[in-house]
Amino acid sequence: MTSSTTLEFSEMLIEGAKEVFETMIFMSIEKSPDATAPLGDNILGTITFTGDVQGCIGICCSKSCATSIAANMMGLDNASELSQEEIADAVGEVANMVMGSFKARLLSNYNTINVSIPSVVSGANLDTMLIDGQNRAVVPVMIDEHQARLMLLTKAKS
Amino acid sequence: MTSSTTLEFSEMLIEGAKEVFETMIFMSIEKSPDATAPLGDNILGTITFTGDVQGCIGICCSKSCATSIAANMMGLDNASELSQEEIADAVGEVANMVMGSFKARLLSNYNTINVSIPSVVSGANLDTMLIDGQNRAVVPVMIDEHQARLMLLTKAKS
Numbered sequence: 001m002t003s004s005t006t007l008e009f010s011e012m013l014i015e016g017a018k019e020v021f022e023t024m025i026f027m028s029i030e031k032s033p034d035a036t037a038p039l040g041d042n043i044l045g046t047i048t049f050t051g052d053v054q055g056c057i058g059i060c061c062s063k064s065c066a067t068s069i070a071a072n073m074m075g076l077d078n079a080s081e082l083s084q085e086e087i088a089d090a091v092g093e094v095a096n097m098v099m100g101s102f103k104a105r106l107l108s109n110y111n112t113i114n115v116s117i118p119s120v121v122s123g124a125n126l127d128t129m130l131i132d133g134q135n136r137a138v139v140p141v142m143i144d145e146h147q148a149r150l151m152l153l154t155k156a157k158s
Numbered sequence: 159m160t161s162s163t164t165l166e167f168s169e170m171l172i173e174g175a176k177e178v179f180e181t182m183i184f185m186s187i188e189k190s191p192d193a194t195a196p197l198g199d200n201i202l203g204t205i206t207f208t209g210d211v212q213g214c215i216g217i218c219c220s221k222s223c224a225t226s227i228a229a230n231m232m233g234l235d236n237a238s239e240l241s242q243e244e245i246a247d248a249v250g251e252v253a254n255m256v257m258g259s260f261k262a263r264l265l266s267n268y269n270t271i272n273v274s275i276p277s278v279v280s281g282a283n284l285d286t287m288l289i290d291g292q293n294r295a296v297v298p299v300m301i302d303e304h305q306a307r308l309m310l311l312t313k314a315k316s
Contacts, residue, residue: 088287116274129246
């Protein structure tokens with residue numbers, strides 16, 4: 001078992017996210033050269049994991065991006081009927097699916113990864129904070145025409 | 159095994175939080191009649207759990223409240239030397255300890271509760287969003303002179 005570097009983790013995360021967005025949400029997600037954090041009201045979906053490596057992955061996007069994701073996941077043409085809870089559900093489910101795809105990649109290097117349940121937070125200028133000796137990666141991405149961020153906090157088992 | 163109501167869960171959460179704040183952080187925490195959410199820049203520590211009941215607990219407070227908590231936990235007189243990471247660590251650790259105390263109370267009604275690791279988010283107007291058929295309780299509290307909120311999302315095992 002070899003430990004992965006933060007760069008390797010973030011590559012696995014973006015690959016995992018691409019798989020999910022292309023095959024299950026039918027939107028494109030690409031690394032963006034623009035590292036400017038999207039400001040204003042955002043929605044952040046996170047999910048934590050423990051085991052041979054522990055941490056948290058997150059996806060942070062604008063409410064309009066989250067609404068498009070929810071509409072695509074539910075096959076709706078008219079996104080205006082979506083409730084706050086349906087939009088939050090969709091962001092939590094994206095975090096869950098990306099975690100699944102990321103976990104599949106982690107398992108080539110680690111034996112045990114236990115995934116918890118997603119949680120979803122709304123607010124302005126959202127940012128995950130480093131705790132507990134974790135390493136952090138923030139990957140600016142474009143989800144179709146929306147600027148968003150993938151986030152990753154990891155810490156190897158001590 | 160009888161399921162608890164959202165009101166019972168929130169009572170267990172405030173009791174668990176009191177135990178932690180009084181015995182380990184040496185600050186008081188009391189339910190506040192003022193349900194006004196603290197605005198401005200906040201820090202939110204959350205921790206998720208799965209098992210016979212699943213969900214998330216959170217503690218949301220101002221940066222100055224989080225700084226006081228960190229200084230008390232570390233036994234510092236001068237909080238001005240604390241780094242962002244030390245403050246975030248303290249909020250994550252509070253979420254972890256309150257979860258432990260809440261879990262001890264849950265175990266009188268439920269057999270299996272698996273706790274994940276905390277995550278900490280900064281931002282303005284932070285709020286947890288309901289997902290996945292969860293029930294939600296928000297308990298406004300005063301931590302010494304600081305207005306703060308305890309949050310709870312729960313869902314019984316289906």
